[in-house]
Amino acid sequence: MAIPISKSTFKSYCLRSLGFGVIDINVSDDQTDDRIDEALQYFSQYHYDGIEKMYLKYKITQTDIDRARANATTTSADSVDSSITGTFEEGNNFIPMPAAVISVSQIFPFSNAQTNGMFDIRYQLRLNDLYDFSSTSIIHYQMTMQQLDLLEHVLVGEVPIRYNQHQNRLYLDMDWEQMTPDEFIIIECYRKVDPATYSDIFDDMYLKRYATALIKRQWGANLSKFNGVATLGGVSMNGEQIYSQAIEEIQRLEEQIQLSFETPIDYMIG
Numbered sequence: 001m002a003i004p005i006s007k008s009t010f011k012s013y014c015l016r017s018l019g020f021g022v023i024d025i026n027v028s029d030d031q032t033d034d035r036i037d038e039a040l041q042y043f044s045q046y047h048y049d050g051i052e053k054m055y056l057k058y059k060i061t062q063t064d065i066d067r068a069r070a071n072a073t074t075t076s077a078d079s080v081d082s083s084i085t086g087t088f089e090e091g092n093n094f095i096p097m098p099a100a101v102i103s104v105s106q107i108f109p110f111s112n113a114q115t116n117g118m119f120d121i122r123y124q125l126r127l128n129d130l131y132d133f134s135s136t137s138i139i140h141y142q143m144t145m146q147q148l149d150l151l152e153h154v155l156v157g158e159v160p161i162r163y164n165q166h167q168n169r170l171y172l173d174m175d176w177e178q179m180t181p182d183e184f185i186i187i188e189c190y191r192k193v194d195p196a197t198y199s200d201i202f203d204d205m206y207l208k209r210y211a212t213a214l215i216k217r218q219w220g221a222n223l224s225k226f227n228g229v230a231t232l233g234g235v236s237m238n239g240e241q242i243y244s245q246a247i248e249e250i251q252r253l254e255e256q257i258q259l260s261f262e263t264p265i266d267y268m269i270g
Contacts, residue, residue, distance in 0.1 A: 003203055007195065010202040011036060014212040018219065026222050027215055035218055039211035040201075044102070044192040047261045049204060051102065056187045058095055060179055068093040068176040093176060094169040095185075100192045104163040104170055108186040206261065210253050217246035 004010035011032055018025050027035075044050035070092060097104075162171040170187065195201045202208075223239025 004208070005199045005202060007033075007036065007202070010208075010211070013208060014215050017208070017212045018216055025215075025219055027219050031218050031222075032215055035214040036211050039207060039214055040195060042210065043201075043204070043207050046257050046263075047204075047206060048263045049261070050193055050201070051190045051263075052193055054101075054189050054191045056098075056101075056189060058185050058187060060095070060181060060183045060185065062181045064095055065176055065179050065181065068172075068179075091171070091173075093173065094171045097163070097168050097170050097187075097189075098191070099165075099168055100194065101163075101168075101189045102165045102192060103190045104161060105188045105190070107159060107161060107170075107172070107188070206253070206257065210250070210257075213246050213249040213253060217243060217250060220244070220246050 002013075004013045012020075014036070015025050015027075015032070040050075068091070160173040162173065163169070193201055220239045220241070220243025224243055225239070227239055
């Protein structure tokens with residue numbers, strides 16, 4: 001198929017781009033799959049179309065609460081540096097995260113702003129000042145709500161979070177005594193686009209070029225082991241030239257993704 005819609009058709013497209021069907025591409029199926037996986041990983045890390053902004057809902061379980069309230073994990077200091085004596089403790093105040101999540105921007109604050117009764121100042125403002133939108137300016141209400149939000153931010157604060165995509169753990173540095181089972185938290189995060197679900201990713205112009213360049217590099221690396229060996233027809237293999245061309249193409253493509261497609265560094269930092 002001219003337009004790849006799956007990993008198998010994407011593999012065929014990349015091999016045809018290198019001349020398969022006319023010449024032999026000396027790359028095994030496993031090597032081709034590895035290079036495609038490498039291209040997909042690079043694409044999701046640096047291309048803005050390789051990720052998606054998500055709001056994930058997570059239900060706090062009793063297991064999460066018990067783990068966070070339990071004694072911290074103890075690590076011997078000499079396992080970190082033999083010149084240091086003593087032990088370190090690390091809290092277990094985390095919730096598990098899907099492996100596809102690469103960064104967490106924030107969690108929606110634990111606030112009672114939406115659950116207060118008739119004696120709440122927000123309720124009274126709406127009741128007394130906004131009963132008729134045609135005769136009352138909303139500017140004062142908006143400024144008051146911003147002030148209340150600022151006071152809550154200063155006096156209450158937000159829950160500090162820590163996340164590393166290779167740990168698949170979202171640490172919530174807060175007092176877990178206030179948590180109750182079956183309570184939900186909303187997590188704003190960025191997740192890799194799953195090519196198995198959204199197969200259109202295989203038709204991305206940059207991904208096709210980058211994966212083809214990686215396969216070409218593998219092809220050149222394979223042939224370079226037999227450099228100078230003549231075939232039955234008298235044609236000599238020049239793997240070094242193919243390898244050098246692939247390296248130049250990869251460098252050019254990686255510069256392009258940094259200049260044109262990469263999301264700003266602080267874009268996914270909460």
